Amino acid sequence: MAAKRSRSKTTRRTRRTTKKTTARRTTTRRSPAKTPQATTAKKTPTRSVLGPATVVVVNMIPRTLSGEQSQDSEPHLAVNPSNPKQIVGTAFTGDPSGGPHAPIYVSSDGGNTWALNSIVPSTTGASSGTFDITTAFSGKGSTLYAGILKAGNGHLEFLRTIDPFTPTVMTVLKDRANADQPFTHATVEKTGKTLGKERVYIGNNDFAGPGGKTATVDEALNAGATTASFTTVRVEKRTTSGQDGPQSRPVAHPDGTVYSAFYRWRAGTGNFQANTFKITSADVVVVRDDKGGSGSPPFSALIDTDGTAGKRVVQGVSFAFMVAGTAATGQQRLGGSLSIAVDPRDSKRVFLAWGDAQPGSILTLHVRLSTDSGQTWSAADCLTLPNSTNAALAVNASGVVGLLYQELRGTGAAQRWVTHLRRSNDAVNWNDLILADTPAATPVKSFDPYLGDYDHLLSLGNDFYGVFCANNTPDKTHFPNGVKYQRVADFNSRKLFRVDGTTVVAPSIDPFFFKVS
Amino acid sequence: MARVARLTSSDARFVFRGSVRRLRASASPLVKPSADTAVATVEEVIEAPELMSHLAGQEITVRFEGRKRPKSGQQVTFRCVSWLFGEAVAVRVIDFEPFTAAGRALIVAAATPDPAARLAQRDAQARFDQADVVASGRVVSVSIAPGSAPAMLSFNAEANIEDRLSEHVPLWRDAVIQVHAVHKGQHAGDTATVRFPASIDVMWFRAPKFHVGQEGFFMMHRGELAGSKRPDVAVAAGGPSDQTLTSLHPADYQPFDQAGGIRQAIGVALPVPDETHS
Numbered sequence: 006m007a008a009k010r011s012r013s014k015t016t017r018r019t020r021r022t023t024k025k026t027t028a029r030r031t032t033t034r035r036s037p038a039k040t041p042q043a044t045t046a047k048k049t050p051t052r053s054v055l056g057p058a059t060v061v062v063v064n065m066i067p068r069t070l071s072g073e074q075s076q077d078s079e080p081h082l083a084v085n086p087s088n089p090k091q092i093v094g095t096a097f098t099g100d101p102s103g104g105p106h107a108p109i110y111v112s113s114d115g116g117n118t119w120a121l122n123s124i125v126p127s128t129t130g131a132s133s134g135t136f137d138i139t140t141a142f143s144g145k146g147s148t149l150y151a152g153i154l155k156a157g158n159g160h161l162e163f164l165r166t167i168d169p170f171t172p173t174v175m176t177v178l179k180d181r182a183n184a185d186q187p188f189t190h191a192t193v194e195k196t197g198k199t200l201g202k203e204r205v206y207i208g209n210n211d212f213a214g215p216g217g218k219t220a221t222v223d224e225a226l227n228a229g230a231t232t233a234s235f236t237t238v239r240v241e242k243r244t245t246s247g248q249d250g251p252q253s254r255p256v257a258h259p260d261g262t263v264y265s266a267f268y269r270w271r272a273g274t275g276n277f278q279a280n281t282f283k284i285t286s287a288d289v290v291v292v293r294d295d296k297g298g299s300g301s302p303p304f305s306a307l308i309d310t311d312g313t314a315g316k317r318v319v320q321g322v323s324f325a326f327m328v329a330g331t332a333a334t335g336q337q338r339l340g341g342s343l344s345i346a347v348d349p350r351d352s353k354r355v356f357l358a359w360g361d362a363q364p365g366s367i368l369t370l371h372v373r374l375s376t377d378s379g380q381t382w383s384a385a386d387c388l389t390l391p392n393s394t395n396a397a398l399a400v401n402a403s404g405v406v407g408l409l410y411q412e413l414r415g416t417g418a419a420q421r422w423v424t425h426l427r428r429s430n431d432a433v434n435w436n437d438l439i440l441a442d443t444p445a446a447t448p449v450k451s452f453d454p455y456l457g458d459y460d461h462l463l464s465l466g467n468d469f470y471g472v473f474c475a476n477n478t479p480d481k482t483h484f485p486n487g488v489k490y491q492r493v494a495d496f497n498s499r500k501l502f503r504v505d506g507t508t509v510v511a512p513s514i515d516p517f518f519f520k521v522s
Numbered sequence: 523m524a525r526v527a528r529l530t531s532s533d534a535r536f537v538f539r540g541s542v543r544r545l546r547a548s549a550s551p552l553v554k555p556s557a558d559t560a561v562a563t564v565e566e567v568i569e570a571p572e573l574m575s576h577l578a579g580q581e582i583t584v585r586f587e588g589r590k591r592p593k594s595g596q597q598v599t600f601r602c603v604s605w606l607f608g609e610a611v612a613v614r615v616i617d618f619e620p621f622t623a624a625g626r627a628l629i630v631a632a633a634t635p636d637p638a639a640r641l642a643q644r645d646a647q648a649r650f651d652q653a654d655v656v657a658s659g660r661v662v663s664v665s666i667a668p669g670s671a672p673a674m675l676s677f678n679a680e681a682n683i684e685d686r687l688s689e690h691v692p693l694w695r696d697a698v699i700q701v702h703a704v705h706k707g708q709h710a711g712d713t714a715t716v717r718f719p720a721s722i723d724v725m726w727f728r729a730p731k732f733h734v735g736q737e738g739f740f741m742m743h744r745g746e747l748a749g750s751k752r753p754d755v756a757v758a759a760g761g762p763s764d765q766t767l768t769s770l771h772p773a774d775y776q777p778f779d780q781a782g783g784i785r786q787a788i789g790v791a792l793p794v795p796d797e798t799h800s
């Protein structure tokens with residue numbers, strides 16, 4: 006009976022979606038109606054404790070850019086907590102005209118359709134619209150914050166717009182040189198004296214960090230102020246090999262608890278220029294602030310056994326830090342992988358994922374759980390995933406943890422990047438949804454990173470929202486839970502076309518949005 | 523708070539002849555009609571990147587950045603950058619002027635009818651105008667630039683910023699060029715050393731990558747990354763000083779057998795093939 010209801014619901018959804026795509030059919034050479042899976046959300050029967058899930062996967066490239074064949078890698082996503090219909094995505098996507106503003110992907114219908122809106126300060130003719138970019142909605146109105154490395158000069162910039170759906174170019178709140186991988190998280194105070202104030206945390210690896218303590222979180226605790234002020238917090242408190250790793254990942258809970266995770270680099274060997282460099286010893290460190298980032302000093306609430314702020318969850322891990330991806334790594338450069346997520350029901354319950362080298366694996370992901378605010382962690386992994394990278398964690402309103410990651414399977418020309426969403430409500434039994442299973446050897450990369458140095462997952466209510474990058478060949482077998490393309494695609498011939506519907510376009514790397522309910 | 527720089531006509535990346543169909547209107551469901559918007563028909567694309575060179579015949583939304591407005595029905599040359607791409611296209615109009623017979627003559631006189639090639643030629647000309655030295659020659663050696671990106675970590679907590687590792691490190695290389703001729707600027711000696719990033723990271727992949735035996739035209743820029751222009755890169759490992767010659771833009775190198783670009787800028791046409799050897 007349940008299955009019958011499920012089929013019926015799916016059929017209704019198919020009809021609605023097909024109706025919406027009528028206009029597109031008029032310009033698409035082959036009718037999408039022949040490929041219902043391409044436009045249909047799919048109910049996936051599962052064997053896990055979580056039950057069936059409704060999965061929507063959408064290729065984010067707009068129809069009017071059907072002719073593009075760029076490497077739109079390194080995706081990130083923001084969903085507006087006050088209006089989940091508003092979603093913003095980012096990637097290494099250039100401005101279509103090569104103009105002075107880089108685009109963001111915008112959706113005002115919950116991710117079903119996407120457009121590019123060029124509003125990020127950039128440089129005319131830059132090699133990419135922007136370099137590293139991540140965004141976050143605070144939840145106050147439609148205000149969106151971004152951390153970028155600006156195309157043209159590589160500067161770290163913090164940006165803001167009160168409405169990313171307008172043509173107004175984002176305002177630069179702060180600009181400085183010599184930093185890497187800005188990772189943006191924003192929230193709004195829901196209680197207390199500072200009710201309604203926006204807080205923004207942008208993790209980054211600041212090479213100007215004195216004493217080689219480069220892991221950094223820049224925070225603005227009243228980010229909505231006309232002149233928002235960011236404070237640079239050095240979250241690394243121990244000696245390093247001269248620097249920390251590039252990943253610095255903050256996440257905030259509504260009760261004012263803020264966590265951040267980073268790799269403390271302790272030793273390395275090999276030759277970076279020759280692509281043989283390896284971190285031979287690194288600690289995975291979690292720091293915490295219990296006052297929204299205003300602790301004294303900030304992010305010093307979690308003290309380890311050495312009496313120093315910052316819990317070393319694991320010590321002495323190793324992994325390659327590559328300057329370029331190789332055939333053996335599915336063209337993807339590797340350099341660790343890190344994600345942290347907190348349970349919205351209980352700020353003491355926090356999940357951590359990291360990557361390290363294990364025998365026979367290019368990178369192995371580990372997931373662990375703390376139920377005491379990061380002071381102690383599960384002795385063993387909740388999940389161990391060999392040959393995988395781009396870990397992204399989120400916990401939904403029911404306490405279900407989700408892990409997005411990309412697994413490299415096979416060898417040689419048969420290599421595949423398999424994108425998974427694993428979910429669990431007990432951190433023991435894990436559901437596995439395969440969102441994409443695409444070739445890893447094609448297309449040949451234009452630049453590093455091939456898929457991105459990260460992807461992203463977040464939750465709102467009981468829904469998971471995420472984004473990943475993959476080969477965009479329109480092949481139903483590549484997307485076992487269905488997919489919807491806006492760009493002109495024929496799933497029968499497995500070809501992409503320009504808007505004219507006749508000129509074939511070569512496969513490339515595209516960002517894919519997904520929602521799992 | 524930094525202010526957004528005002529765009530000028532030279533920033534335009536999409537130039538087209540079009541007719542204004544409706545003022546205060548929009549052809550995109552994502553754009554609310556306002557006094558700043560209009561619907562125009564693209565009648566001829568004059569300059570555009572490849573992705574936008576096929577818009578002729580389409581109605582698009584134009585948004586005026588300045589106060590000037592055309593009249594309904596007027597045929598004008600629009601100078602634009604992109605704004606919104608969804609089910610429909612919307613662009614920002616930096617400037618426009620009435621389309622005239624003189625404008626038609628300029629289009630007809632252009633070296634190529636291809637809008638993408640025209641834009642590429644404008645880019646190449648801009649790089650030529652900015653270049654300190656333009657030479658033709660042959661690459662005779664390539665080596666790691668002195669003091670370039672660290673082979674490994676310094677293991678020194680007090681290390682300089684330039685000793686720190688990033689996936690965006692440019693991996694500077696020095697190419698020595700045997701100079702055949704200097705076409706712009708002053709350069710003494712038979713060789714010139716030009717620094718370029720060997721990295722194929724997203725920051726650097728479009729920059730020319732030189733190898734021994736490579737022949738062609740080289741546009742070299744002195745101090746392009748130094749001083750206030752790119753302080754982050756200037757201090758990065760082996761970063762160019764204000765006297766170092768660099769080639770960073772894709773247009774900065776051109777093989778001898780390619781028409782347009784630097785050839786057009788220096789007024790040297792492709793040699794006519796020798797029919798006796800064909």
